[in-house]
Amino acid sequence: xxxxxxxxxxxxxxxxxxxxxxxxxxxxxxxxxxxxxxxxxxxxxxxxxxxxxxxxxxxxxxxxxxxxxxxxxxxxxxxxxxxxxxxxxxxxxxxxxxxxxxxxxxxxxxxxxxxxxxxxxxxxxxxxxxxxxxxxxxxxxxxxxxxxxxxxxxxxxxxxxxxxxxxxxxxxxxxxxxxxxxxxxxxxxxxxxxxxxxxxxxxxxxxxxxxxxxxxxxxxxxxxxxxxxxxxxxxxxxxxxxxxxxxxxxxxxxxxx
Amino acid sequence: xxxxxxxxxxxxxxxxxxxxxxxxxxxxxxxxxxxxxxxxxxxxxxxxxxxxxxxxxxxxxxxxxxxxxxxxxxxxxxxxxxxxxxxxxxxxxxxxxxxxxx
Numbered sequence: 544x545x546x547x548x549x550x551x552x553x554x555x556x557x558x559x560x561x562x563x564x565x566x567x568x569x570x571x572x573x574x575x576x577x578x579x580x581x582x583x584x585x586x587x588x589x590x591x592x593x594x595x596x597x598x599x600x601x602x603x604x605x606x607x608x609x610x611x612x613x614x615x616x617x618x619x620x621x622x623x624x625x626x627x628x629x630x631x632x633x634x635x636x637x638x639x640x641x642x643x644x645x646x647x648x649x650x651x652x653x654x655x656x657x658x659x660x661x662x663x664x665x666x667x668x669x670x671x672x673x674x675x676x677x678x679x680x681x682x683x684x685x686x687x688x689x690x691x692x693x694x695x696x697x698x699x700x701x702x703x704x705x706x707x708x709x710x711x712x713x714x715x716x717x718x719x720x721x722x723x724x725x726x727x728x729x730x731x732x733x734x735x736x737x738x739x740x741x742x743x744x745x746x747x748x749x750x751x752x753x754x755x756x757x758x759x760x761x762x763x764x765x766x767x768x769x770x771x772x773x774x775x776x777x778x779x780x781x782x783x784x785x786x787x788x789x790x791x792x793x794x795x796x797x798x799x800x
Numbered sequence: 801x802x803x804x805x806x807x808x809x810x811x812x813x814x815x816x817x818x819x820x821x822x823x824x825x826x827x828x829x830x831x832x833x834x835x836x837x838x839x840x841x842x843x844x845x846x847x848x849x850x851x852x853x854x855x856x857x858x859x860x861x862x863x864x865x866x867x868x869x870x871x872x873x874x875x876x877x878x879x880x881x882x883x884x885x886x887x888x889x890x891x892x893x894x895x896x897x898x899x900x901x902x
Binding site (some may be wrong): 573574575576581584588591592595596598599600602603604605606607608609615627629644645649652653656657659660662663664667668671672673676780781784785787788791792794795799800 | 808809811812813816817819820823824827830831834835838839844847848850851854855858859861862863868869871872875876879880882883886887890891893894895897898901902
């Protein structure tokens with residue numbers, strides 16, 4: 544595309560030896576943040592748009608359907624209206640048949656928030672060049688992240704498997720659980736949105752765990768110590784907090800509202 | 801690199817735990833409201849306000865955005881205004897579809 548004359552070529556060759564320092568030449572950092580951190584912020588911004596699109600779609604579809612008008616105690620699953628979340632998500636592993644509305648999802652929320660805390664502690668340890676502490680807090684974060692994904696796996700399998708009673712369908716058969724085309728809880732789109740929103744979030748958590756495992760290995764090998772900074776822990780930390788942030792919104796819009 | 805190699809400064813984590821307790825308290829409050837208050841527009845508004853509070857603490861403290869330059873803060877926050885518009889537009893749209901059906 545561009546044609547560079549031999550003289551320009553010679554100048555830029557010598558200029559490539561050291562970073563440029565001029566104000567309009569790349570030497571100025573108006574945001575006072577490194578390239579990597581800035582790009583992580585912009586990626587997270589775009590990711591926020593994707594998640595917001597999902598949650599907004601949920602809002603649109605939910606408003607499209609009738610809300611349940613009767614008493615909460617008399618609620619039964621029906622495709623005629625949108626289900627009440629606390630009647631759908633009311634089970635807890637190991638406590639079969641006990642009605643514990645939203646208890647499990649509250650536990651999951653706390654696990655993810657706590658993993659965010661251990662993540663900041665890892666970032667803080669990195670800024671002090673405390674390799675042992677970075678390793679310790681990264682391991683805790685990996686552990687809590689893994690527990691969260693496992694909880695979600697249980698939640699999904701319970702949602703797909705359904706309740707003991709199931710729901711009597713129009714054709715006289717009983718249907719148990721949910722798939723993308725039929726579900727016992729309410730309109731088809733309710734289960735679809737559950738799978739897409741929590742699934743997309745779970746994929747993010749899984750990617751986060753992979754990144755954290757890389758971080759732990761690199762810390763243990765002394766890669767960041769040799770590099771002279773633990774910025775990679777900070778960047779992956781930003782991603783991890785974002786995943787926690789998204790869950791805060793999913794928790795509100797999918798489970799509470 | 802640290803000022804004196806081999807010497808590790810003491811951890812400074814009080815602010816992290818403070819933020820954690822604030823977020824936990826807000827979550828507990830949300831959970832409580834979900835059970836003591838019947839579902840209504842007011843309840844949903846309370847949930848949304850509390851969620852934005854939580855989001856503020858995560859982004860400002862944990863993600864450190866509060867301590868970045870003003871330019872970076874606005875670069876992240878201004879595009880978010882588009883999402884508020886998207887939300888309002890599509891919820892209105894959902895209500896319109898609802899009215900057309902029922």
